[in-house]
Amino acid sequence: MSLRVAILISGGGSNMVTLADSMTGDHPGRPCLVLSNRPEAGGLAKAEARGIPTAVVDHRNYGKDRKAFEGEVQAALEGARADVICLAGFMRVLTAEFVTRWQGRMLNIHPSLLPKYKGLDTHARALAAGDAEGGCSVHLVTPELDDGPVLGQTRVEITADDTPESLAARVLVAEHELYPAVLRQFCMDFRHL
Ligand code: GRF
Numbered sequence: 001m002s003l004r005v006a007i008l009i010s011g012g013g014s015n016m017v018t019l020a021d022s023m024t025g026d027h028p029g030r031p032c033l034v035l036s037n038r039p040e041a042g043g044l045a046k047a048e049a050r051g052i053p054t055a056v057v058d059h060r061n062y063g064k065d066r067k068a069f070e071g072e073v074q075a076a077l078e079g080a081r082a083d084v085i086c087l088a089g090f091m092r093v094l095t096a097e098f099v100t101r102w103q104g105r106m107l108n109i110h111p112s113l114l115p116k117y118k119g120l121d122t123h124a125r126a127l128a129a130g131d132a133e134g135g136c137s138v139h140l141v142t143p144e145l146d147d148g149p150v151l152g153q154t155r156v157e158i159t160a161d162d163t164p165e166s167l168a169a170r171v172l173v174a175e176h177e178l179y180p181a182v183l184r185q186f187c188m189d190f191r192h193l
Pocket residue numbers: 009010011012013014015016043088089090109110111172175
C-alpha cells in the first residue's frame with residue numbers, strides 16, 4: 001500500500017508540483033491532498049489539473065484562533081487519510097500541539113542552509129552577511145520554527161552580482177531537485193519502520 005502524502009501550500013506551488021509529479025511508478029508515496037490556507041493560491045489549479053483532491057482552509061476566517069484553523073486542517077487531513085505531510089511554501093506557523101501530533105511525519109523545505117537563517121528573508125540575509133553560498137534544506141518539523149532534524153541540503157553558490165531575487169530563483173531550482181529526492185527516501189524509510 002502506498003503512503004498517502006498531503007501537501008500544504010500557500011502560493012504558486014512549484015515545489016508541490018515537483019513533489020506530486022515525482023510520486024509515480026515504484027515511488028512508495030502518492031499525493032492524497034493539496035491543501036491551501038489561501039483560496040487564491042495558484043497551486044490549487046495545478047493540483048486540480050493533476051487530479052489531486054484539493055481543500056482550502058482560509059486562515060482569515062479564524063482570526064487569531066489558530067486552534068480552530070488547525071482543527072479544520074486536521075479534519076481535511078483525516079478525511080484524506082494522510083500518512084505524511086509535506087509543507088511546501090506553507091506560510092502559517094503551526095502550533096506545538098498540531099506539530100506534535102504529526103511529529104516524525106511532517107517535512108518542510110526552507111530556503112537556507114539551516115541552522116542559518118530560520119524564518120523569513122533568507123536570501124537577503126545571506127547576501128547582507130557576505131556569505132559565499134546559500135541553499136535549501138528539507139527538515140522534519142518540530143515545534144520550534146525551522147529547527148527540526150535536517151534530512152537533506154543543497155548548496156548554491158552566491159555570485160557577486162546576486163540580488164535576493166536572483167539567488168531565490170537559483171535556490172528554487174535546487175529545491176525542486178532536493179525535495180522530491182528527500183521525500184522518496186523518507187517514504188522508503190518510513191514504510192520499513
Ligand atoms: C519556496 O522558496 C520555499 O522554500 C519557500 O516558499 C517558496 C515556495 O514556492 N518557503 P512554491 O510555492 O513552492 O513555488
